[in-house]
Amino acid sequence: MLQQTTVAAVRSYFYAFTARWPTIAALAAADEEDILKAWAGLGYYSRARNLKKCADAIMADHGGAFPADLDALRALPGIGDYTSAAIAAIAFDLPAAVVDGNVERVVTRLKAIDTPLTKAKPAIKAEVAAMLDPERPGDFAQATMDLGATICTPKRPACLPCPLRSECAALDQGDPERFPVKAPKKDKPLRVGAAFVLVRDDGAVLLEKRAGTGLLAGMTQVPTTGWNARHDGETGSDAAPVAGTEWRRCGQVRHVFTHFALDLTVWHALSNHRASDGQWWSPASELAGEALPTVMGPAAMHTIRHIVFDIGKVLIHYDPGLPFKRIIPDDEKRRWFLANVCTPAWNIEQDRGRSWADAEAELIAAHPDWAREIRAFRQNWREMVPHAYDGSVAILVELIEVGTDITFLTNFAADTFAEAQTLYPFLKSGRGVTVSGRVQLIKPDPAIYALHTDTFDLDPAATLFIDDSEQNVEAARAFGWHAVHFTSAEALREDLQRFGFRPD
Ligand code: SF4
Numbered sequence: 478m479l480q481q482t483t484v485a486a487v488r489s490y491f492y493a494f495t496a497r498w499p500t501i502a503a504l505a506a507a508d509e510e511d512i513l514k515a516w517a518g519l520g521y522y523s524r525a526r527n528l529k530k531c532a533d534a535i536m537a538d539h540g541g542a543f544p545a546d547l548d549a550l551r552a553l554p555g556i557g558d559y560t561s562a563a564i565a566a567i568a569f570d571l572p573a574a575v576v577d578g579n580v581e582r583v584v585t586r587l588k589a590i591d592t593p594l595t596k597a598k599p600a601i602k603a604e605v606a607a608m609l610d611p612e613r614p615g616d617f618a619q620a621t622m623d624l625g626a627t628i629c630t631p632k633r634p635a636c637l638p639c640p641l642r643s644e645c646a647a648l649d650q651g652d653p654e655r656f657p658v659k660a661p662k663k664d665k666p667l668r669v670g671a672a673f674v675l676v677r678d679d680g681a682v683l684l685e686k687r688a689g690t691g692l693l694a695g696m697t698q699v700p701t702t703g704w705n706a707r708h709d710g711e712t713g714s715d716a717a718p719v720a721g722t723e724w725r726r727c728g729q730v731r732h733v734f735t736h737f738a739l740d741l742t743v744w745h746a747l748s749n750h751r752a753s754d755g756q757w758w759s760p761a762s763e764l765a766g767e768a769l770p771t772v773m774g775p776a777a778m779h780t781i782r783h784i785v786f787d788i789g790k791v792l793i794h795y796d797p798g799l800p801f802k803r804i805i806p807d808d809e810k811r812r813w814f815l816a817n818v819c820t821p822a823w824n825i826e827q828d829r830g831r832s833w834a835d836a837e838a839e840l841i842a843a844h845p846d847w848a849r850e851i852r853a854f855r856q857n858w859r860e861m862v863p864h865a866y867d868g869s870v871a872i873l874v875e876l877i878e879v880g881t882d883i884t885f886l887t888n889f890a891a892d893t894f895a896e897a898q899t900l901y902p903f904l905k906s907g908r909g910v911t912v913s914g915r916v917q918l919i920k921p922d923p924a925i926y927a928l929h930t931d932t933f934d935l936d937p938a939a940t941l942f943i944d945d946s947e948q949n950v951e952a953a954r955a956f957g958w959h960a961v962h963f964t965s966a967e968a969l970r971e972d973l974q975r976f977g978f979r980p981d
């Protein structure tokens with residue numbers, strides 16, 4: 478799952494996937510269609526098909542267990558040089574040379590290999606094979622990868638604490654960042670096409686299956702033209718599969734495949750047209766569960782019409798510990814106070830609507846010696862929200878500028894939220910906000926998602942929610958919204974692009 482993507486993007490897929498198919502036998506017994514549906518949104522769908530083929534091969538040829546042999550691992554579907562070596566070394570302690578991007582960087586620097594990367598691969602592998610510790614090949618492999626990921630980073634490697642510095646040729650030469658040398662990039666060819674999103678009165682969308690071979694084989698899609706290699710492909714509504722319907726151009730989606738970039742013009746129309754053979758109407762609430770590749774995902778097809786932002790730790794920083802660094806300078810005492818007196822569980826009740834006066838009275842009765850510090854929590858609240866996250870706010874502003882429907886859904890006490898809006902005027906932008914303290918419900922209670930949906934007349938299947946809490950994200954998904962887990966502005970930009978938004 479982690480090929481070509483980040484842990485943040487994969488995490489929820491991984492947990493759901495391994496909970497559903499916890500063993501090789503379970504995966505082998507699964508239906509490929511179900512596996513593709515569970516994979517939808519992750520891209521590189523051949524990995525999902527290969528996982529299934531690999532489980533089948535292990536059941537058929539290896540008695541249900543991975544073989545402890547490099548060549549036998551290499552022969553399994555979907556397992557290449559890197560993965561077979563990693564399994565051999567890490568799972569079976571076999572002396573295999575594990576070379577990923579991190580290891581390539583460390584070794585090309587250590588040995589100052591200046592052949593461009595693709596051609597240098599055999600030399601890098603030979604160096605790793607010569608270096609590896611035959612007693613602990615798994616530890617060696619993980620240590621080298623971690624060194625590349627954390628010390629010998631692509632930009633500004635931390636050479637000072639690096640354990641290899643005394644033998645590093647690139648450091649000797651004074652410019653480690655020059656390595657690995659990359660061959661000049663060739664521009665990917667551009668293909669163009671059109672995708673047609675036909676929406677029925679009840680919100681269902683017309684889908685069909687792609688051919689069983691070739692790119693995105695067997696995946697689901699909305700009707701589309703061919704994706705021509707030249708620039709003069711059909712991108713207009715003349716190419717639409719249903720004539721006599723009023724087509725509206727909704728925008729363009731750029732998707733970059735391994736060997737080409739694709740610009741798809743997206744058209745929308747309303748119709749109650751009868752599905753032809755091989756097509757079906759998918760209810761809006763089930764679209765997220767269809768095996769739609771990212772390029773054809775609900776969002777890429779501009780079926781996402783509303784974005785709902787969480788606020789704390791997404792748009793503004795929040796840390797209740799900040800004023801207490803001053804108020805209780807002793808680290809141990811402060812940690813104890815925040816873990817046992819003004820706890821997150823106590824504070825969240827103010828987000829649910831309890832007044833500060835009641836909250837303070839209750840807590841002071843239980844901890845009379847801490848009365849001053851307890852009162853200091855509310856008194857010094859502003860210090861807990863010291864700055865906005867500029868990167869996220871820039872995205873919010875860009876989305877509003879291009880006409881995106883934005884609302885906010887936040888766990889926040891009613892009075893402190895009013896202060897936050899004065900401090901951060903962008904919290905008054907968008908179409909409105911649901912504040913937990915005002916409605917006396919808090920995330921992840923499904924009732925607050927339902928209330929927000931009703932208040933702002935959102936279509937759940939066309940709604941994308943952004944929150945830093947995985948629990949809130951999962952609850953939003955369970956309610957029928959699309960949702961992304963916020964980790965950074967950069968990752969959010971990528972997520973929004975995945976959903977068809979290109980605010981930049
Ligand atoms: S000394 Fe610097 S360049 Fe060399 S391996 Fe260590 S971190 Fe990388």
